[in-house]
Amino acid sequence: MDDSSIPSLLSSDVQGNSNLDLEDELSSFRSQWQQEIKSRSPRGQPGATDSQNDYVLEQAKVLFLKGSQLEQSGRLYEAVEFYKRATQLVPDIEFQVDFTSLHGPRERQESESSIGSVDNEELEDKLMEHLQSLQLSEDVNSRKSCHPEYDQRTTHISVLPVELLNYILRWVVSVDLDMKSLENFSEVCRGFYLAARDEGIWRSACQKVWGSNTGKCKKFGGWRNMYIQRPHLLYNGCYISKLSYVRPGEKSLDNFYRPFHVVEYYRYVRFFPDGAVTIMTSPEDPPSVLPKLKHKYTKDTGMLTGVFKQIGDRVTAVLKRVKTKDQTIPYYKKHQRQRNNNDMEMTYYVELELSNVGKKSFAKLQWIDYSVTTKYMMTGQENTCQLLDNKGYPDLIFSRVRSYTSSSEIPLL
Amino acid sequence: MLKLSETKKRNIKSSEMPRSYACDKAVRMPMIKLQSLEGEVFEIDVEIARQSVTIKTMLEDLGVEDDDEEPVPLPNVNAAILRKVIAWCTYHKDDPPPPEDDENKEKRTDDICSWDAEFLKVDQGTLFELILAANYLDIKGLLDVTCKTVANMIKGKSPEEIRKTFNIKNDFTPAEEEQVRKENEWCEEK
Numbered sequence A: 001m002d003d004s005s006i007p008s009l010l011s012s013d014v015q016g017n018s019n020l021d022l023e024d025e026l027s028s029f030r031s032q033w034q035q036e037i038k039s040r041s042p043r044g045q046p047g048a049t050d051s052q053n054d055y056v057l058e059q060a061k062v063l064f065l066k067g068s069q070l071e072q073s074g075r076l077y078e079a080v081e082f083y084k085r086a087t088q089l090v091p092d093i094e095f096q097v098d099f100t101s102l103h104g105p106r107e108r109q110e111s112e113s114s115i116g117s118v119d120n121e122e123l124e125d126k127l128m129e130h131l132q133s134l135q136l137s138e139d140v141n142s143r144k145s146c147h148p149e150y151d152q153r154t155t156h157i158s159v160l161p162v163e164l165l166n167y168i169l170r171w172v173v174s175v176d177l178d179m180k181s182l183e184n185f186s187e188v189c190r191g192f193y194l195a196a197r198d199e200g201i202w203r204s205a206c207q208k209v210w211g212s213n214t215g216k217c218k219k220f221g222g223w224r225n226m227y228i229q230r231p232h233l234l235y236n237g238c239y240i241s242k243l244s245y246v247r248p249g250e251k252s253l254d255n256f257y258r259p260f261h262v263v264e265y266y267r268y269v270r271f272f273p274d275g276a277v278t279i280m281t282s283p284e285d286p287p288s289v290l291p292k293l294k295h296k297y298t299k300d301t302g303m304l305t306g307v308f309k310q311i312g313d314r315v316t317a318v319l320k321r322v323k324t325k326d327q328t329i330p331y332y333k334k335h336q337r338q339r340n341n342n343d344m345e346m347t348y349y350v351e352l353e354l355s356n357v358g359k360k361s362f363a364k365l366q367w368i369d370y371s372v373t374t375k376y377m378m379t380g381q382e383n384t385c386q387l388l389d390n391k392g393y394p395d396l397i398f399s400r401v402r403s404y405t406s407s408s409e410i411p412l413l
Numbered sequence B: 001m002l003k004l005s006e007t008k009k010r011n012i013k014s015s016e017m018p019r020s021y022a023c024d025k026a027v028r029m030p031m032i033k034l035q036s037l038e039g040e041v042f043e044i045d046v047e048i049a050r051q052s053v054t055i056k057t058m059l060e061d062l063g064v065e066d067d068d069e070e071p072v073p074l075p076n077v078n079a080a081i082l083r084k085v086i087a088w089c090t091y092h093k094d095d096p097p098p099p100e101d102d103e104n105k106e107k108r109t110d111d112i113c114s115w116d117a118e119f120l121k122v123d124q125g126t127l128f129e130l131i132l133a134a135n136y137l138d139i140k141g142l143l144d145v146t147c148k149t150v151a152n153m154i155k156g157k158s159p160e161e162i163r164k165t166f167n168i169k170n171d172f173t174p175a176e177e178e179q180v181r182k183e184n185e186w187c188e189e190k
Helices: A005-016 A018-039 A050-072 A075-088 A093-099 A103-115 A120-138 A162-174 A181-186 A190-196 A199-212 A224-228 A286-293 A332-341 B004-016 B053-062 B077-090 B104-107 B112-119 B122-135 B140-154 B159-166 B173-181
Strands: A237-250 A260-271 A274-282 A302-313 A316-320 A344-357 A359-374 A382-386 A394-401 B032-036 B043-046
Touching: A018 B104, A050 A075, A050 A093, A050 A120, A075 A190, A093 B173, A120 A190, A162 A181, A162 A190, A162 A359, A162 B122, A162 B140, A181 A190, A181 B159, A181 B173, A199 A224, A237 A286, A237 B077, A260 A286, A274 A286, A274 A316, A302 A344, A344 A394, B032 B104, B053 B122, B077 B112, B122 B140, B140 B159
Parallel strands: none
Antiparallel strands: A237 A260, A237 A394, A260 A274, A274 A302, A302 A316, A316 A344, A344 A359, A359 A382, A359 A394, B032 B043
């Protein structure tokens, strides 16, 4: 047989047996392919070693926790990045973070707290993370925001899920921005601390204060930090300054006595979170005046009301005198008086500078400018008069008034 | 030209007449049956029940049949609480919907109305259960008024007072408590 025929023979042989051979080839190929797939099985399957398994799981958990922290601080894009990386490593990391026992870190935390030698510096930055990891280590179903001290038969507040607690906290803070109550709440127990540090509430508070100027919280490191560090006016009380001057009294007939009076009076400046401001000058003591400033719409003599704007540590306000109805004047005279009132319109322009008093932030206001513009309606003429002088305008110091935040009206949403 | 009394009668009749009824059936308000956790059934006016967005959505999705004998099961609400919720909804059935306008919201200085204040004079446990029920049934007005009540119980209190009010265990370690106190220093008054 010549060589040339061999291939043909072979080929005919192959062709003749081609079906059988093909099938053999196919089946051998199939089994090869399956083996390859098995050996290329995803990490975490029985193929990988246990230590590799754990390491990857740990990495994924760390990434996932980092992602959830970023999400809480409002940095959603970065959070999604971390979530993606975590799920790429372990697809169901979301469930594993909750349920598998974080033996490594949990034991570490527990041993730290049991020894009681947790470094305070470590705690300072990481209290939030520390408490969050403690919370995550519990089973989802038994995770409660707080625990009863004594057994009680009635329903305990711990039945409320975190979302409802959050809604209640938004009522606690309310549009009056009663952050002090929120901070008190955070000192009650671990679960309440985490609820009160929810960045969502602080973000709403920042937006209430700075509105369109809020910007991003990145450079402050969180919304709560922004609220604490960035200069803003305090709303749950009043800025007060006390002045006194000496007024000579009535001389007695023989000029022997020259009595004089020491007149004390107060200037109150009250800011409201929605942009309104009230300034009141009154000789009465704070306890009797402060209740009058609780609401925006009370009218009293000596009151100026208006709106303010705050940029950085400067506050500018424009106010007008409050018109009080005088009911003792008979009708015809009232008519005349109203006409007189309409003759001129007085607008007050105020500029103040916000600063700290010792440890109390944003508790002092200094007068920068105070002028009144009088516009005469008949002639259209305007007169501006500068009221600020060296002596008559001491700094205004903030003092909290409990009654302003004693009950909430509208939640902070 | 109809007399005034006749038009009035007509108007009353047409509003009482549910649309799904044929004219020969007896005229009555459409009712719905709600079943509590323990199995107790409460029959109430559909209009009152619709204050619960959960029930309203369910009625719209499933379609209500007035002769339906099947009660709607509410396994998350026990009978006592359901009774109270129904009482609240019955009293507030004619309430106007809350204003959407922010301006109006700011001006509103009315507190909880006196009927609600009386209604909420209950022990804390009932209050929390009402919150859960209002949340489950999605009744905004009831949820708001109950949460506002709890919020007012929290406001102005020191941490220890809050613990006493709600019977809460302090599970901070001394180090943690110190750290939290330091973090809250910014709003302390000296």
